Amino acid sequence: MTLRFVAPALALTALATSQTALAQGQACVAPADMSDAVVYAMPIAFDAARNACANRLSRDGFMATGGDAYIAPFRAGQDQAWAGAFRFLKTFMAKDGAAQGGSSADMAAMIESMPEDALRPFVDALVGQMIAAEIKGDSCTKIERGLQLLSPLPTDNVGGLVAFIAELADLKDPPVCAGPATTGTARK
DSSP states (O other), rough: OOOHHHHHHHHHHHTTSSSSSTTTTEEEEEEEHHHHHHHHHHHHHHHHHHHHHTTTTTTTSEEEETHHHHHHHHHHHHHHHHHHHHHHHHHHHHHHHTTTTOOOHHHHHHHHHHHHHHHHHHHHHHHHHHHHHHOOGGGHHHHHHHHHHHHHOHHHHHHHHHHHHHHHHTTTTTBBBBOOOOOGGOOO
């Protein structure tokens, strides 16, 4: 997965908030919630990439021959990962709302007032569109190669690895909270 592919996936995944903690006065995302967001968003990202790259990938490439089997455990884990992904989203949206002149509390209250089940299809569609819009034709084979490289890892490890990389990279939009090395909280 290229950074161009991972960033939108994380942004979409950011549709969930962590157990809102503060890092230097700024909301941060729990690593476990980021992991859940990755697990939740992977099938959406996979479908977006497969559709955007339909005419650019080989019929005997990884996405055509092993992609569905690879993404199946992520699809199976979406229901369990939703709670953490939703917390991640709320944190991201609250931070984004504050950056655009709104108050974090107002944005968080608005998201909190919406039923989670009603938001989920909206989140899925929005994330899929965001990811598809970021995929450039010349990155299709790189995305496929990245997925193939990740394919031996268990689902939770993929989410945990992305959260760990985000923490190491010292992401600031929103930052990843310092915390124990765990995978998704919703699945524990």
